[in-house]
Amino acid sequence: RQMCIRDRREVIPELYARKNEIEIEEAKGFIEREYDKIGEYDLRWYSLDFWLGYFQLDVREKEILGEYAGKVSLYPDVLSTLEKLSKNYQLVIASCMGNDFIDIKLRKRNIKKYFKRVFSAVSIGLIKKEKSFYLALCSNLAIKPGELIHIGDHYEFDYLVPREIGIRAFFLDRNSGKQKVSLDGVKGLHDFTRCLCAEEGNSD
Structure with missing residues (x-):
């Protein structure tokens, strides 16, 4: 997708x-309803x-991405x-975002150096939820x-x-509490790291 959902x-x-010239809350309500009409199962949604173009806004994606670059922040547990x-894993990015937006994220604090590969679903015409993306x-x-x-x-x-399809998947849920109802739900990346270390018998 060309920009992440949030x-x-x-x-x-x-x-x-x-x-x-309307209030932001009114705009949010209207736009959310329009988002729902298209739905997450349509590639255009991303x-x-x-x-x-849909909302006839006279601005292009590249302009927004340029403005957005300075606003990117990382969660405290990322670095x-x-x-x-x-040190122990080959890290890759698998995202629905377009490559341009991924690159903006990766330039923040030079985290690009940690990743070996980057895979963008929309760049190959897929939605991340599809099994075919993970198989590819x-x-x-x-x-x-x-x-x-x-x-x-x-x-x-x-x-x-x-x-x-047999991938060892973890659900990262920082806020809503759904991690309590999933077998592999974690509250943050430190929690995720502890799970991996426990599986390998490594307490570091």
């Missing part, structure tokens, strides 16, 4: 409210350029987790699904779907 849900309403895991990922890495460990924050796309 970012699109902030940027588009702001632009729409400004253009139509494209920022599609929504800019220490990447530093630790990169494994094929490109020349590994079996059971050799891949995946963590993500979407309960269906990042947890349930990869598990169906």
Whole structure:
């Protein structure tokens, strides 16, 4: 996708409210209803350029990405987790975001150095939730699904779907508490690291 969900849900309403001279909450309500009409199962739902055209907003994706670059932030547990895991694992990114937006994220604090490969679902015309994306990922890495460990924050796309093909998947749920009802739910990346260490019998 050309922009991650939380970012699109902030940027588009702001632009729409400004253009139509309405309150931001009114804009958010209207836009959420329009998002639902398209739905997550449609590839267009993940494209920022599609929504800019849909709402007739006179701005292009590259302009927004340029403005957004300075606003990217990392969760406090990201750097220490990447530093630790990169010593024992080959780290890859598997995302629905477009490559341009992924690159903006990776430039933050130079975290790009921790990752060996980057895979973008929309760049190959897929939605991340599809099994075919994960199978293509494994094929490109020349590994079996059971050799891949995946963590993500979407309960269906990042947890349930990869598990169906044998990937060891963890559900990252920092806020809603759903991790309590999933076998492999974690509250944060430090929690995730502890799970991996416990499985390997390593308490470091």
